[in-house]
Amino acid sequence: MTHREMLRFYLVVSAMLLLQVGGLAAEKTTTKAKTIRLLTVGNSFSRNATRYLPDMAKSMPGCKLILSRADVGGGRLDQHYKMAVRSEGDEQFKPYGFRDPVTHRYSKVNLKTALVACKWNIVTIQQYSAYSYKRATFEPWFGKLHAYIMKYAPQAKIYIHQTWAYRSDAGAFHNGFTQQNMYDRLTENYLFYAKKYHCPILPSGAAFQLCRQLQEPAFVFPDSDYDYKCPPDGVLPNQTGSLNVGYFWDAGKLGHDTHHANDRGCYLAGCTWFEVLFGIDACKILFTPKTLAPKDAAFLREIAHATASTFKVAVAELPPGAPVPGGRYPRLSVTREEIQIARHRAAGG
Numbered sequence: 001m002t003h004r005e006m007l008r009f010y011l012v013v014s015a016m017l018l019l020q021v022g023g024l025a026a027e028k029t030t031t032k033a034k035t036i037r038l039l040t041v042g043n044s045f046s047r048n049a050t051r052y053l054p055d056m057a058k059s060m061p062g063c064k065l066i067l068s069r070a071d072v073g074g075g076r077l078d079q080h081y082k083m084a085v086r087s088e089g090d091e092q093f094k095p096y097g098f099r100d101p102v103t104h105r106y107s108k109v110n111l112k113t114a115l116v117a118c119k120w121n122i123v124t125i126q127q128y129s130a131y132s133y134k135r136a137t138f139e140p141w142f143g144k145l146h147a148y149i150m151k152y153a154p155q156a157k158i159y160i161h162q163t164w165a166y167r168s169d170a171g172a173f174h175n176g177f178t179q180q181n182m183y184d185r186l187t188e189n190y191l192f193y194a195k196k197y198h199c200p201i202l203p204s205g206a207a208f209q210l211c212r213q214l215q216e217p218a219f220v221f222p223d224s225d226y227d228y229k230c231p232p233d234g235v236l237p238n239q240t241g242s243l244n245v246g247y248f249w250d251a252g253k254l255g256h257d258t259h260h261a262n263d264r265g266c267y268l269a270g271c272t273w274f275e276v277l278f279g280i281d282a283c284k285i286l287f288t289p290k291t292l293a294p295k296d297a298a299f300l301r302e303i304a305h306a307t308a309s310t311f312k313v314a315v316a317e318l319p320p321g322a323p324v325p326g327g328r329y330p331r332l333s334v335t336r337e338e339i340q341i342a343r344h345r346a347a348g349g
Helices: 003-020 044-050 053-059 077-089 111-116 141-152 179-197 204-214 263-278 294-311 336-346
Strands: 035-042 064-071 096-099 106-109 122-125 157-161 244-250 253-261
Touching: 035 044, 035 111, 035 263, 044 053, 044 064, 044 157, 044 253, 044 263, 053 064, 053 263, 064 111, 077 111, 077 141, 096 111, 106 111, 111 141, 122 141, 141 157, 141 179, 157 179, 179 204, 204 263, 204 294, 253 263, 263 294
Parallel strands: 035 064, 035 122, 122 157
Antiparallel strands: 064 096, 096 106, 244 253
């Protein structure tokens, strides 16, 4: 498929996805540059998603990003709120390593200090990935954390970071529970609270899932030529197409991380965030990590654009508790049959 056909293909896929959003209004993508003052309240997944974001902003004329993080490893919604409450009564309790947006110095702070350190215009929140597909873990903590952020940063818009489903070889997938199940459930949860609290979505998870369906070759597990029980020292299985860290060697031992994003995943999530936050087509991003081939980076940018331009829905415009048009949640994915139809159309069939 030629580059022109690829672009046409993604436009077709985007159109399909847009129809599936079921009437939710999409925000228009603009080319107007602006300054984003961004604070993440999250964990390693938000760090993955923002890993390349500063470099992307620097590569684009007129785009300025002020980024700080209030992240903790494995941070959950209830954990962030409980730490905030604890710090109100204990000034010495400072759980976050924080980069001051003015002085650029690092120090330990609490959430209140992070929230008042700058006139943030965007603050992001998310659920811990292992809880993301479990509705019962969200409330009352989502609402409490949302209210706490608005108390100390009332000028900020709270965005929800839609995290991604784990790689297909994750230990969590057994007894009929699959990667697609995880994705569908976490997406339903994030959409529910996005509507309830009028929060736009940063659709990293949708970008991951779309990429997994469209990339060729796709990641396949297991590698039939690899001995997982007695792996050769320093040798890794074939992990082509992976967006997650996967297998790696560390201190002579074979490690396995199916949760966190690798360089490709970090770049894809970053491109998706960039388009949603700055309103500039992700395909125009000039920065490419040295670890990615230019052709692969271009593919990931196209996936990010197809995702962001489709799912950057203005859920904040919906009244609280409003049902999704059609009585169902929009399905932020495409089936293999739809992909085949899109490819056929892209080829001129």
